[in-house]
Amino acid sequence: MNEAGGRVSSQLRKGVLEYCVLALLRDEPKYGVELLTELSAVSVMTTSQGTIYPLLSRLRREGFVDTELRESPSGPPRRYYALTALGTAALAEFAGAWPLFRDAVDHFLTDPQGDTA
Amino acid sequence: MNAIDHPLVAAYLDSVARETAELPADRRAELLADLREHVEVSEAADDDAIRAVLDGLGEPRTVAASALAEEGPRTGATTTAAVLAPVGPLSGRRAARLIAALPALGGLLILGSPFAGALVLAIGLALLWKTPLWDARHKRIGTATSVAVPLLLLLGGLLLAGGRIGPLELLLLGVFLVGVPAAGALVLLRALRD
Numbered sequence: 038m039n040e041a042g043g044r045v046s047s048q049l050r051k052g053v054l055e056y057c058v059l060a061l062l063r064d065e066p067k068y069g070v071e072l073l074t075e076l077s078a079v080s081v082m083t084t085s086q087g088t089i090y091p092l093l094s095r096l097r098r099e100g101f102v103d104t105e106l107r108e109s110p111s112g113p114p115r116r117y118y119a120l121t122a123l124g125t126a127a128l129a130e131f132a133g134a135w136p137l138f139r140d141a142v143d144h145f146l147t148d149p150q151g152d153t154a
Numbered sequence: 155m156n157a158i159d160h161p162l163v164a165a166y167l168d169s170v171a172r173e174t175a176e177l178p179a180d181r182r183a184e185l186l187a188d189l190r191e192h193v194e195v196s197e198a199a200d201d202d203a204i205r206a207v208l209d210g211l212g213e214p215r216t217v218a219a220s221a222l223a224e225e226g227p228r229t230g231a232t233t234t235a236a237v238l239a240p241v242g243p244l245s246g247r248r249a250a251r252l253i254a255a256l257p258a259l260g261g262l263l264i265l266g267s268p269f270a271g272a273l274v275l276a277i278g279l280a281l282l283w284k285t286p287l288w289d290a291r292h293k294r295i296g297t298a299t300s301v302a303v304p305l306l307l308l309l310g311g312l313l314l315a316g317g318r319i320g321p322l323e324l325l326l327l328g329v330f331l332v333g334v335p336a337a338g339a340l341v342l343l344r345a346l347r348d
Contacts, residue, residue, distance in 0.1 A: 068195070069188065069191065069192055069195070070192060070195045070196060073192075073210075077210075084212065085211065085212020085213065085216045086192075086210045086211050086212060087170075087189060087192070087211035087212045087216070087217035087220075088212060088216060088217055088220035090185055090188035090189060090192070090217075090221075091185060091217075091220045091221035091223075091224040091225075092220070092224060093188070094181070094184055094185065094188070094221075094224065095224045109195075111197075112194065112195060112197055113191065113194045113195065115191070115195055116188070116191060134280075137276075138277075138280075141273055141276070141277060144273070
């Protein structure tokens with residue numbers, strides 16, 4: 038059972054995690070550990086933090102985010118991720134589609150016959 | 155000692171490197187640099203703190219698997235897409251059958267319940283366009299054949315209302331209503347086999 042629950046969470050996370058990352062970058066560039074701290078504050082969003090880096094790498098290759106190395110007041114330089122225009126557009130598209138999906142899924146979960154019409 | 159030189163960190167990075175042997179060299183180097191930076195930024199000072207940081211990153215195998223998954227379906231572009239089995243939640247055999255059938259089913263369901271039918275059609279189409287299983291051309295075919303059903307229904311309804319339709323036309327319409335989306339689903343499923 039536990040296994041199955043983990044599978045469901047993991048599949049759901051795969052679909053939405055990248056948009057949560059884009060949403061976190063909406064207002065300002067952030068570095069990896071900073072993003073992970075904010076994601077981990079919501080328990081369902083990350084299990085293995087290391088998996089965020091391949092995701093960020095893909096988002097960069099797809100042009101949704103830009104990266105920039107910045108000096109840190111303490112410690113080593115940090116790689117900051119910033120939203121591009123393409124990323125902003127993808128986020129807006131997701132924000133528009135998400136409520137429809139959420140309502141559709143709720144609809145099936147609460148009224149499996151789907152026969153309200 | 156700097157966290158990055160700690161034997162636990164070195165062992166962790168070695169494991170990730172081993173598990174990602176299939177990745178292109180630059181992609182692999184980037185991942186290892188990202189993980190190294192993560193450990194450095196965390197500024198863990200002692201063994202326990204370093205262990206906690208590495209535990210947070212997750213099993214090397216899990217991190218490697220996600221790196222390979224991000225790489226998998228996209229490197230193939232169109233030509234090798236069939237050779238490189240796509241990975242991800244929408245790529246399995248069962249998912250493929252479901253995604254091929256949903257838009258067609260949704261169109262047919264509109265006959266009985268317009269609301270439920272439209273919803274299934276919309277979800278089916280959304281999944282169809284999201285999955286890496288098919289290229290854009292097949293996605294367009296799947297979309298066209300399933301959207302054809304409500305259009306045919308509308309046409310049939312209009313003709314029927316105008317009294318300009320006989321039993322033969324009605325039969326023909328029925329055949330098309332079932333045939334067109336079924337053919338679309340078949341085309342999608344067949345595309346996966348070659």
